[in-house]
Amino acid sequence: MDIRDLTADDLDAVLDLRKRAFGPISASDVATFRKMVNPTLAAGRYLGAFDGGRLAAATRLRPFTQWWHGKPQPMSGIAGVTVSPEDRGRGVGRLIMRATIERAAELGDAVSALYPATTPIYRSLGYEHAGAQHLMSLPAEALRTIRQTKDVKLRRMGPDDAAEVIALLHRVHGAARASGPISYGEDIWRLWLEDEDDFLYLADDGFVIYRWDGPDIEVDTLVAGSVETARALWSLVGTSSSIAKRVKAVVTPDDPVLWLLRERSKETADQVRWMFRVIDLDAAVTRRGYSAAVRGAAVVRVEDPLRAGNAGVWRLEFDGGSGAATRLDTGSQQGEADAPALSANGFSALYAGVPTATLRRGGLMTGDERHDEVLDAAFHARPYMLDYF
Ligand SMILES: CC(C)(COP(=O)(O)OP(=O)(O)OC[C@H]1O[C@@H](n2cnc3c(N)ncnc32)[C@H](O)[C@@H]1OP(=O)(O)O)[C@@H](O)C(=O)NCCC(=O)NCCS
Numbered sequence: 001m002d003i004r005d006l007t008a009d010d011l012d013a014v015l016d017l018r019k020r021a022f023g024p025i026s027a028s029d030v031a032t033f034r035k036m037v038n039p040t041l042a043a044g045r046y047l048g049a050f051d052g053g054r055l056a057a058a059t060r061l062r063p064f065t066q067w068w069h070g071k072p073q074p075m076s077g078i079a080g081v082t083v084s085p086e087d088r089g090r091g092v093g094r095l096i097m098r099a100t101i102e103r104a105a106e107l108g109d110a111v112s113a114l115y116p117a118t119t120p121i122y123r124s125l126g127y128e129h130a131g132a133q134h135l136m137s138l139p140a141e142a143l144r145t146i147r148q149t150k151d152v153k154l155r156r157m158g159p160d161d162a163a164e165v166i167a168l169l170h171r172v173h174g175a176a177r178a179s180g181p182i183s184y185g186e187d188i189w190r191l192w193l194e195d196e197d198d199f200l201y202l203a204d205d206g207f208v209i210y211r212w213d214g215p216d217i218e219v220d221t222l223v224a225g226s227v228e229t230a231r232a233l234w235s236l237v238g239t240s241s242s243i244a245k246r247v248k249a250v251v252t253p254d255d256p257v258l259w260l261l262r263e264r265s266k267e268t269a270d271q272v273r274w275m276f277r278v279i280d281l282d283a284a285v286t287r288r289g290y291s292a293a294v295r296g297a298a299v300v301r302v303e304d305p306l307r308a309g310n311a312g313v314w315r316l317e318f319d320g321g322s323g324a325a326t327r328l329d330t331g332s333q334q335g336e337a338d339a340p341a342l343s344a345n346g347f348s349a350l351y352a353g354v355p356t357a358t359l360r361r362g363g364l365m366t367g368d369e370r371h372d373e374v375l376d377a378a379f380h381a382r383p384y385m386l387d388y389f
Helices: 009-021 027-042 092-106 138-142 159-175 186-192 229-243 281-287 345-349 358-361 372-379
Strands: 002-005 044-051 054-068 071-083 111-114 128-139 199-203 204-214 216-224 246-253 268-278 296-303 312-319 324-329 341-343
Touching: 002 092, 009 044, 009 071, 027 186, 027 229, 027 341, 044 092, 054 092, 054 111, 054 159, 071 092, 092 268, 092 281, 111 199, 111 345, 111 372, 128 138, 128 281, 159 186, 159 204, 159 216, 204 229, 204 372, 216 229, 216 372, 268 345, 281 324, 281 345, 281 372, 296 324, 296 345, 296 372, 312 372, 341 345, 345 358, 345 372
Parallel strands: 071 111, 216 246, 296 341
Antiparallel strands: 002 044, 044 054, 054 071, 111 268, 128 246, 128 268, 199 204, 204 216, 296 312, 312 324
């Protein structure tokens, strides 16, 4: 198998692969797909594995921004992992995923995430379960009880608001010290904001994207930076309650709407889990945000057979909201031979806020427990995503 960058000439073969993996694709979805992936081809973000001239597998590295404790950093979102049916179960998936991780590093992304259709392949390459997309379903009537307490100016938005949406996400996720959510680049936001079946409203510190889904309303994204805007946007959705039966909404794990509802007896919650990997430990630790209240240091030993630059003993220091990683010489006194050991999966999960107690009982961390409280305090997070990709 040869692995190389895909070009526009390969897109028909890619679409055939996608159909065999995920089912039929409508003509309008094919058109959107082509618009969406064209820029990624030139950027080295679409890889193919070829058996002679035949495309056997593909992966896409989507250029996202991801916030960790309110601080944005570039992230490779891995999507469209597809192996042709006749090549499955022979190691092709793992082969192209290894090249994909290498490519993410070359592109300068220190972290990566993906929504797994199956766990073992990604886990074997250092990705670990870390966060989720949270889906809430509740009677539409429940939202009608949310009253506006202040007049909030809302206006309809469209593709020309893409830059404003991105700027707003930076303001709101930063102020909320959010962990996990992502943003697309302006080109992709323009595509999302031109869908004529979606209803889009923008406030100074929030926006909502929602649509009909049969007899129900589906809230794709609702972001609000203040209680007034949260009330205004949710009650706007609630005005559909005379027709809509239920509202299905993507929410954050501690979404304020759950505290704005008058009644909370009939909602249900579901999760779509995503996995996460630290690609470049040093850069990832520096680029993450931390609680300014945490000050301390910890030493960890990381095992990462795939990314040699991550392997070794590291001193992690946290101070005033910043973090830094310094490699220590193994064997020296400073190297702390008894430092707690984490696999690549373990370190990735720790970075994403999985508590050390879980990592130890889940077999992802062993050894000295001295630094556990500092690690837990520094990396504390309940990561989520509003977007599925
Ligand atoms: C999932 C997929 C990408 C795996 O590719 P592949 O070439 O068949 O995988 P590999 O042969 O490299 O196997 C890698 C590991 O994944 C495991 N694996 C492969 N397919 C699996 C499946 N359907 N369910 C569970 N595990 C699976 C293999 O057993 C192997 O683990 P092991 O070495 O511990 O046994 C491929 O089957 C595919 O394209 N499926 C349809 C589309 C899809 O689900 N894409 C993933 C989207 S996130």
